[in-house]
Amino acid sequence: MPVVDVFRDAIGVVIRLAAPMLLLSMVVGVIVAILQAVTQIHEQTISFVLKLIVVVLFLVIGGSWMMTNLQDFALELFELMKG
Structure with a gap:
């Protein structure tokens, strides 16, 4: 997976996590x-x-959802690093 795809996925995660609070x-x-x-x-x-x-x-209500999204992205990055 190219680095550009990783950055695009990271920006997508940031938007998904920050957009509800900002809106x-x-x-x-x-x-x-x-x-x-x-x-x-x-x-x-x-x-x-x-x-x-x-x-x-x-944050109190949606914090677990946000953490789950962040953990999924981190696990995906670790899988890319492994192999």
Whole structure:
């Protein structure tokens, strides 16, 4: 397997692991921004704290799925190194 394929697979794993957290954080940020614009409350910590809570909850709920994906990729790399 060429090195380019390994890097492509690694980028795919990174996208699969990071995309859900980034998308959830973005959605929460947009919703909070809309609510802040409507209520004219411009406090930056509200958005930050809510994003942090959502990301931590996702890590608690989806952490095992993320670790399984990472372990599968690592095992695939070790198999390539063996033979």
